[in-house]
Amino acid sequence: MSDKTERKGMERRRFIKRGMQATLAVSLGGVAVASFMKSYAGEMVWQIDPFKCVQCGRCADECVMMPSAVKCVHAYALCGYCDLCGGYLKPNANERSTAAENQLCPTAAIKRKFIEDPYFEYEIDEELCIGCAKCVAGCTSFGNGSLHLQIRHDRCKNCNECAIARVCPADAITRVPANQPYLIKGDFTAAGDKAKKDTSRMSDNN
């Protein structure tokens, strides 16, 4: 009887010992794997999906940076280089000129430069841009949508919880890999164009 009790006690102690050893091994292994994954996983940063952005104006107000780390960027390949630019001029502008009263941007952050008739180039001064998206709304409404917002990573603090993402009504701000930190418009023109060479003749289908 006492042998049996002693053996039971031994088994229990061995079970507890092995259980503790296994728990320790699993914990250490888990920590090691987690550390390994953290070391080799890519860093993530915040970015705005320009196709989801609804130009609500909150990027200018909600960012912890002052002025906001969100800036307007210009996809030149998309731009129509228009004289009557919806992103540069107020809808009811008196004339198409660089006069302050005609400019849509509240901080005059867009520079207009004559190229050749009838083309004008528009350049963003990031020091002045506050990310209010007013120009983006104008360009999206009347132009090709070449002006759009992006979080500039030379300014962004990459907060654990982005203050703008928290209030973005369109859920347009998401984490993207740090090695591809920007979502710039303009890649759609590369779509597979299966055009053939001959431009001069028609052929009977039959």
Next chain:
Amino acid sequence: MNRKLVNVFLVLLAVAIIAIILFDFLRNKAGDRSENRFEYNIDELRHVDSTLIIYRQVGQFPVNAEKLSGIAVSGDEIVVIADHLVLKYDKTGSEKFRGQINFDPTALAPDSNGELWVASRDQVFLFDAQGNLLKRSNSFGDHAVITSLAVSGERIYVADAGNRIVYQCDKQGNIVARIGEKNPGKGVSGFVIPSPYFDIAIDDSGFLWAANTGRHTFDNFNADGSLRTSWGKTSIKIDGFSGCCNPAHFCILSDNSFVTSEKGLIRIKLYDQHGQFKGVVAPPDQFGKQDTEAPDVAVDSDERIWALDFVKKQVRIFEKK
């Protein structure tokens, strides 16, 4: 006494502070802020003086397709291209024909005998009235983006927004002339086409008109491709065209008046043959506030205007008041 007063004051102060904090929390709750102090507001421009509206909508019918591309009137039929389909309706909106095609259609133009020219991004196809393919062009080039077709007698005109040119072809498919090609030697500055909106139409004399959207003008050409005349006005006001790509679509009435359709601030308007603003067919209020796509327009023999609403996926019919 003094201590009692101090206590009352402190309690009142605490209540006031709590009230202020609560008020501030409720007012500035995250996600609750609806006003946008940087709002781009064009509501004022959406309003049009009712005396300027000279047409009224008299009907509409749905188009049972996903991605609509264009509309034309062929005799008593309304022809719509959409998805991989050619759809024909009678004037009551009953679908009479649904033909399958194996490409994304971008433009159409009715020809005689019920034949129909339909374009893809870089090719042109001819179908008979039953939807059988009769002819198919070779490609108009790597950069071709065909946006409009027009037929005049034995000529077919192909508007290519990608190459910013209108090809005049015979019905055997030979290119007869390249219209609007940039030629500084002849003082031709070329079309300014910032995006794939480049419409063309033929007037009752058989002359070609092209919407030079980057300049907000209509350019008129002789058969040999030389420029006859041009009109247009750049303005966001009701009598002009604004944005980078307007007028996005147009058609010409029997008296050579122009029905124009604009994107961005959507509005359909009427101009006389000299470009004098005559009135509004459909003001911005008749389209959704968030909608920006200009309806394609066509006109029938009764001068009714048929507008293809890409957002509502329906054909809307407008008649003079």
